[in-house]
Each structure stands twice: as C-alpha cells, then as structure tokens.
Amino acid sequence: MNRLKRAAALLLAIALALSITACGKKENDGPGGTPNEEAQVIKVFAPKSSVGIVSTAANAYRKYNDSIVIEITYDDGAMLASKIEAGYECDVYVADSADYLDWLDADCGSEKNPNGNDCILEGSRTDVFIGPATVYSEDGEPSTEDVTYTAAVIKTGRFPMASQAFIDFMRDAAYEEADQAYKDYGFTTVK
Secondary structure, eight states: OHHHHHHHHHHHHHHHHHHHHHHSOOTTOSTTSOOOTTOEEEEEEEEGGGHHHHHHHHHHHHHHOTTEEEEEEEEOHHHHHHHHHTTOOOSEEEESSHHHHHHHOGGGHHHHOTTOOOOBOTTOOEEEEEEEEEEEOTTOOEEEEEEEEEEEEBTTOSOHHHHHHHHHHHHHTOSTTHHHHHHHHTOEEOO
16 A cells, blocks of 8 residues: 555656646746846845845846846845855845944954955945844844845855846835835835
C-alpha cells in the first residue's frame, strides 16, 4: 500500500509540474512575463514594515519598464544592513532607520560607522516615504511610529543606474496605484 501511495504522490507531483509549466507565460510576454536574457535583476533589501508599499512600487515599475525585474528580500532593517556588510548581493537598500544606512556609509564617520564600511554609492541616499515602523525605546520596549524610510544604491550592486531609477520611482510615487497604495498601507510621500 505504501508503494501505491508513493507512486500516486509522484504522479501527482509530475502532473502539477507539467500543468504549471503549460500555464506559464512565454518568453518576452511583456510586463510580468518571464524575464528575458537582457532583463536586469535589481535586488532590493527592505524592512518587513514596508512590504505592501515596496511590493506595489516594484510591480508598478515592472509595468513601466519590463526590462527590469525586481527581487525583494524583507527582513529586520538591522539584519539587512548586516547582510550588506557581510557581502550579500544587493542593489538597493531601503532602511527604516538612518542609523542602518549610517552603519554602511563611509561618509558618516567612525562614531556612526565604527567598522569603516563603504557600501553606499555616494550621492544615492534618498528619503523615499514616511510610514509606520516598529521602533524600540532604550529599555527595549517596542512601539509603532511613523518614520522616514531612506533608500540608497549599494556600491557592489550590478546595476547602479537602474537601481537609482527605481529609488526615484518609489520616491516620486507617480504611478497609477500609488495614491491608493500609500493610503492602504499608511504611508505618505516625502515632500
């Protein structure tokens, strides 16, 4: 009986894989389709508190520029800064605290950047939006406050110009879904 169950499970898995492949979009189907070989993949690190707004911006950007694919990794802001410091591949870092960017920016001096990190592309730091984030008091108590989210291009990123263009797109919020997305997720644009 176990053999029969395993065989049935294997056949089901094969059928599922074939149906997914058959229903997929073809190469160059346009926005949202499978990226072609020329597509630039921009890797974005963003805090979990920005999931809705960054995802919406990334999906909207894909509609306007189908040669760009945006892959987003969400985590705690400090953890993402640590990953960048450790050399993880990243093109754009969105931070919910300026301290995390300072940690990576050579221009911030040894007090804010004691490890001497030089990960931020000079002149790329930009405030992108204001919205809710979890902040911790000195005694470690969490609370939710509105903070300014700042983005920067990472020096080791593969596509600095495309990365800066995506940051500008997020900051300008000039895409069709922007007003509703900002309202839905409790964010506002930076004036």
